[in-house]
Amino acid sequence: MADFNSIIPRRNTDSVKWDVKDNELPMWVADMDFKTAPEIIAAMQKKVAFGVFGYEEPHENLFNAVADWYQRQHHARPRTAWMLFCTGVVPAISSAVRRVSHVGDNVVVSAPVYNIFYNSIVNNGRHVLSSDLVYDADTHQYSVDWADLEAKLAEPLSTMMILCNPHNPVGKVWSRDDLIRISKLCIKHHVTLLSDEIHGDLVVGDPQYTPIFSLPEDLIQQTIVCVSPSKTFNVAALHAATVIVPNDNLRQIVNRGINTDELGEPNLLAIPGTIAAYTRGDRWLSELKAHISQNRATLTDFCKENLPQIHVVSSNATYLVWVG
Structure with missing residues (x-):
């Protein structure tokens, strides 16, 4: 059994999360405090x-491990020919923004959403155009405003949409029907869809996570999908991600960006760490999800009993909690 109860002192370890002021609670960063799976270590x-620490490059064994993982865990097998290595999901997003949109274009997001998306857009001279999610105060859930989303995608300067699937930070797991509808709207309005699916492995119960690359191929020809073991296995410092692009022409454009931006060379541990996670991490992940589920239930019950003015948004994805 994995040990998720020991408290590991992380101060003075070069940790972005914990090397902060003594009374500061670093609740803003998606970084678990558990040791990763022993197989990865x-x-x-x-x-x-x-x-011997020479230059490295990804090979078929890495991409086969990714494909096998998605087949076992999510019953959807992406083709290895669709895959590119990148040194992180956020670098991949920023690079794609530069390659598939132009300065001054709109990039559509759905707030509240991962704040780094804004950096990737604004820092590259594009405009954020948000189709805000709609919050239901009775059910404490979020949903898409479909009329508003289509209006934003139809804007002449809208050339790209960044989707979070599952959604960070509200923990929304988009249904297959939702993803099909979003994909069709993007196709209709000639918008490239980039889906950040870094939290896809951290879903407990229904609805289940649907990788967008599992949709019919005619719906994913202008789609870019970014995945990584970093959140799942608490290995963000590996700086390893896989970018999945089904369309040949779009993949060449994305690949050119990754290489131009010098994001295609893995560090010493990226390949063995990723392969170990995706080939030997199933049991550890199963135990982690049970622990996260219990933590979420404990927090939800505590808020109900002691902080009734705070509502925990109903979710079954990520290890984050969004309160309102």
């Missing part, structure tokens, strides 16, 4: 013990 230790 062992694979990285073996790599370091090898002692």
